Amino acid sequence: MSSAQLIDGKSMAQDVKRELASRIKRLESEAGVRPGLAVILVGDDPASEVYVRGKIRDCRDVGIRSEWIRLPDSNPEEDLLRQIDRLNEDPRFHGILVQLPLPRHISAERVIHRIRPEKDVDGFHPINVGKMVIGQEAFLPCTPYGIMEMLRRSGISVAGKHAVVVGRSNIVGKPVSILLQQADATVTLCHSKTRDLAAHTRRADILVVAVGKARVIGPEHVKPGAVVIDVGINRTEEGRLTGDVDFEAVRSIASHITPVPGGVGPMTRAMLLVNTVRAAERTAGIGQG
Numbered sequence: 001m002s003s004a005q006l007i008d009g010k011s012m013a014q015d016v017k018r019e020l021a022s023r024i025k026r027l028e029s030e031a032g033v034r035p036g037l038a039v040i041l042v043g044d045d046p047a048s049e050v051y052v053r054g055k056i057r058d059c060r061d062v063g064i065r066s067e068w069i070r071l072p073d074s075n076p077e078e079d080l081l082r083q084i085d086r087l088n089e090d091p092r093f094h095g096i097l098v099q100l101p102l103p104r105h106i107s108a109e110r111v112i113h114r115i116r117p118e119k120d121v122d123g124f125h126p127i128n129v130g131k132m133v134i135g136q137e138a139f140l141p142c143t144p145y146g147i148m149e150m151l152r153r154s155g156i157s158v159a160g161k162h163a164v165v166v167g168r169s170n171i172v173g174k175p176v177s178i179l180l181q182q183a184d185a186t187v188t189l190c191h192s193k194t195r196d197l198a199a200h201t202r203r204a205d206i207l208v209v210a211v212g213k214a215r216v217i218g219p220e221h222v223k224p225g226a227v228v229i230d231v232g233i234n235r236t237e238e239g240r241l242t243g244d245v246d247f248e249a250v251r252s253i254a255s256h257i258t259p260v261p262g263g264v265g266p267m268t269r270a271m272l273l274v275n276t277v278r279a280a281e282r283t284a285g286i287g288q289g
């Protein structure tokens, strides 16, 4: 039986990091600037800790200054907002990321609004979201940006294709549907109220799944030869990571497929570094725009 080509996010992320090295050198030699990223983690959720630790390690790998600001779960929102104000004014940090989810007593909306759009390397601030939607230069959210970069680096053309996105969150489904549409795909956006999900997904040339439920997509959802991008991160009962797609069953139908782990996740992390370097270049007046 034929088998889909794997889209290797891990090795693509290595390529992206290598490409950043020369931009980081140029920032140093031409402007004396070292890019910096501040990451704020509120509380001690173990999964969030793993993610933040990974982001800090990525920064070290490529020569980005980083600071990990840990705040207790009980931390008042007002104090978090003051930390953001301080980082907004600190020229050593070109990017600020507040790890989500936040404790219930803190409004993610107020926190995201407080980050200066010029330092919003997550691309979550309404200014960046609005610019993205109208096609202006903006920080793109890292997961959608990473997905578009994976398609590009795999030589998969998007123009004229039918792309189906499952999931409509503000951080993945909604923005990736907009980027695909801007790349001239015809886009269908599905969600939990969609009737007959398979009828939609079976028409996809490019299927992006960002739901957060293991095996929500099986072979009956996939057209032969489709490109399948699995964003989901789920933990099995045995503690293994798995995506939203029934990988073993779908890989014999798809033309290309992303694994979990080793697919979209590593590229998401890489695009955070890209956005941080871009933020530093902007302050130094280097590069496009």
Ligand SMILES: NC(=O)C1=CN([C@@H]2O[C@H](COP(=O)(O)OP(=O)(O)OC[C@H]3O[C@@H](n4cnc5c(N)ncnc54)[C@H](OP(=O)(O)O)[C@@H]3O)[C@@H](O)[C@H]2O)C=CC1
Pocket: 143, 166, 167, 168, 169, 170, 171, 172, 173, 190, 191, 192, 193, 194, 197, 210, 211, 212, 213, 216, 231, 232, 233, 234, 264, 265, 266, 268, 269
């Ligand atoms: N690899 C990476 O870099 C990243 C991975 N993730 C992972 O991706 C997954 C999605 O994350 P996120 O976008 O934040 O998720 P959310 O929980 O915010 O959104 C999930 C979306 O899936 C929809 N949905 C739920 N059940 C179904 C169903 N049975 N059929 C169709 N649609 C359904 C929901 O619909 P409705 O709107 O109607 O509720 C919602 O739009 C998670 O596993 C998360 O861990 C997230 C970010 C980055």
Ligand SMILES: Nc1nc(=O)c2c([nH]1)NC[C@@H]1CN(c3ccc(C(=O)N[C@@H](CCC(=O)O)C(=O)O)cc3)C=[N+]21
Pocket: 050, 051, 054, 097, 098, 099, 100, 101, 122, 142, 143, 233, 241, 260, 261, 262, 263, 264, 265, 266, 268, 269
């Ligand atoms: N402000 C903010 N920005 C985010 O971008 C953000 C966030 N909050 N909160 C959580 C989600 C989720 N997310 C992931 C990033 C990388 C992997 C990743 O690298 N995954 C590895 C596995 C990592 C593991 O072993 O757990 C992989 O898929 O290979 C996963 C998930 C970013 N998010």
Ligand SMILES: [Mg+2]
Pocket: 169
């Ligand atoms: Mg969410």
